[in-house]
Amino acid sequence: MARNDDLNLNRNGEEAQAKSAGGKGKLLLWVVLAVLLLGGGAGGAWFFLAGGEDPAAAETAAEAEPEEEEEREALYLDLGRFLVNFDYKGGIRYVQTEMELMAYSQDAIDRAERNRPAVRNEVIMLLSGQDFDALRTVEGKEQLRSDALAAVNKALGASGKDAVQEVYFTAFVLQ
Secondary structure, eight states, X not given: OOOHHHHOHHHHHHHXXXXXXHHHHHHHHHHHHHHHHHHHHHHHHHHHXXXXXXXXXXXXXXXXXXXXXOOOXXXXXXXXXXXXXXEETTEEEEEEEEEEEEESOHHHHHHHHHTHHHHHHHHXXXXXXXXXXXXXXXXXXXXXXXXXXXXXXXXXXXXXXXXXXXXXXXXXXXX
């Protein structure tokens, strides 16, 4: 007959229970890991999509920053077309340009509008004294723009924040 040692009934039963418990433990571990990963992914997505910033903290940070100057709106005045001839190496050359003035002060724009004839005269005199070769370069045009700004503010008797801030060429033709 068979001996009790050969049958190992008790041991096989214990091993089967141990294997069954180990399988359940591993399954439980995998489920917990999956839940943690899904929860972490959902939390991360919410953090990035929701802005990740506490509104109270944002207000505190905004108050701590120094206030910038309020943005000023640029105002423009079209001076129209200028056509000026000048002598170049024994020949007649022309410059045709259109200009606009830019200021942040309505007073500066109003003053330029009231004094348009004086402003146009200053610009025409400036254009007629230019060197053709210089105006063919970008640097020459930038210098002319700077000189035109000074001439306009001279004609207006303006300086500082009440002055015209920029002069822009909206068309520029040399012939």
